Amino acid sequence: MDNFYSPATEQPMIVKFVQSQRSGIQSHHFARHAIGYVIRGKKYIYNGDLRREVNRGDMFYLSSGNHYTEELPDEGKPFEQIIFYYSPEKLSRILANLSMNYSLKIANDHSCPNCHEQNHVIYPAWNTARNFFTTVNQYIREGILSHDETAESIKMTELIYLIISRSDCCIKTKILENTDSHKENFEQIIHRNIFNDISIETLAQQCNRSLTSFKKEFKKHFFEPPHKWFIRQRLMHSRLLLISSSKSISEIGNECNFPNTSHFIKLFKKEFGMTPAAYRTHHNENRRIQAEDMAALKKARDGVQTRV
Numbered sequence: 557m558d559n560f561y562s563p564a565t566e567q568p569m570i571v572k573f574v575q576s577q578r579s580g581i582q583s584h585h586f587a588r589h590a591i592g593y594v595i596r597g598k599k600y601i602y603n604g605d606l607r608r609e610v611n612r613g614d615m616f617y618l619s620s621g622n623h624y625t626e627e628l629p630d631e632g633k634p635f636e637q638i639i640f641y642y643s644p645e646k647l648s649r650i651l652a653n654l655s656m657n658y659s660l661k662i663a664n665d666h667s668c669p670n671c672h673e674q675n676h677v678i679y680p681a682w683n684t685a686r687n688f689f690t691t692v693n694q695y696i697r698e699g700i701l702s703h704d705e706t707a708e709s710i711k712m713t714e715l716i717y718l719i720i721s722r723s724d725c726c727i728k729t730k731i732l733e734n735t736d737s738h739k740e741n742f743e744q745i746i747h748r749n750i751f752n753d754i755s756i757e758t759l760a761q762q763c764n765r766s767l768t769s770f771k772k773e774f775k776k777h778f779f780e781p782p783h784k785w786f787i788r789q790r791l792m793h794s795r796l797l798l799i800s801s802s803k804s805i806s807e808i809g810n811e812c813n814f815p816n817t818s819h820f821i822k823l824f825k826k827e828f829g830m831t832p833a834a835y836r837t838h839h840n841e842n843r844r845i846q847a848e849d850m851a852a853l854k855k856a857r858d859g860v861q862t863r864v
Contacts (some may be wrong), residue, residue: 569641572696573627576634580800581626583793585747588641589734590618590724591715591727593681593689597635598748600626601676602796610678611740613686613749617727619734622789624796638692640715644734651718651735662732664718677726685718689818743777750789751813754780793826805832 581602592615599610602624610616627635652661661860681689687699695701701708719728745762759782760770771782778785790812797808806817814820824832 560823568646568708570638570692570696570701570708570711571641572636572638572693574636575627576629576635577627579624581624581796582800583796584623586618586623586641588643589620589647589730590639591719591731592616592618592637592639593685595636595638595689596633597630597637598628599635599637600628602626603674603676605733608676613681615681615685615727616678617677617730619730620744621675622750622793623676624792626843637687638696640712641761642712642734646712647716647731648735650713651720653713654717654720659760659831660717660720668726668729677730679725679727682722688715688718691802739777742773746774746778749809750786751793753813787823788827791824794820794824794832795828795835798832799839808832 575597581600594610594612594614594616596612598612599608599616601616601618616864627637630636651662655662692701695707695711701711716731719725719731722728742763745759749759749762756770757767760767763770763773765773774782774785780788794808794812794814797803797811801808803811805821809815809817809820812820816821822830824835828835830838
């Protein structure tokens with residue numbers, strides 16, 4: 557499992573990522589929440605059978621926990637993104653500061669199913685937000701934000717202000733949900749144990765809940781019973797490993813906490829409609845066809861340019 561951890565500190569961190577080559581689907585674990593912006597290229601965010609596209613000029617939100625993403629450079633130019641990381645504690649202080657010192661009215665006047673049911677959100681940046689990230693990018697180039705907690709805090713506060721001031725924004729909804737530290741701690745414990753061999757009873761104890769209370773709260777946060785959710789998360793990761801690695805079916809099963817290979821294959825087929833081996837073959841064939849189509853398109857474009 558390829559993990560990327562953002563530091564679990566209260567201080568916001570602003571990072572620019574530059575990637576010259578397409579590296580395939582990657583698995584990340586975020587210790588904090590993230591708000592990002594794509595400067596150049598394209599980003600895919602995977603959730604189950606869905607793949608959502610983040611284009612140049614789009615903002616995105618990723619909750620703490622596990623995510624599957626893929627970054628695609630432009631033709632001849634690297635993929636670039638800026639990401640702000642923050643903790644619920646820091647966010648609460650920023651919101652309190654904006655409310656008390658600047659009389660900013662903080663209310664969630666936006667609601668849609670995606671805001672509450674997804675652990676990520678994509679939203680097109682408006683002019684002010686694009687200008688903000690252009691300035692941040694320039695600060696990063698000049699080293700102004702490097703190891704400067706005051707500068708980072710100022711820019712983080714400015715970003716939160718821009719989003720909270722937006723009347724209709726999915727990212728705003730997700731940010732305001734992050735102020736619930738009780739919800740945050742519960743979900744962090746769950747995400748930390750996705751690939752561990754741990755019983756529901758032990759998880760309930762770690763969360764300081766009775767078994768009945770734990771199951772009820774779990775369904776409130778994740779919209780399905782614990783056992784079903786854990787199986788689905790492990791199968792989703794196994795699917796990622798099938799298409800992004802050369803590991804054997806049994807190795808992938810073991811890594812995703814399915815030590816019985818036959819049982820793993822049965823669960824995988826039930827979830828995705830084909831065996832792991834068939835899924836890998838099907839994906840590789842599709843990638844081959846796409847590569848051939850792209851090569852043919854490039855050849856056709858080069859031919860047109862040559863004639864001109």
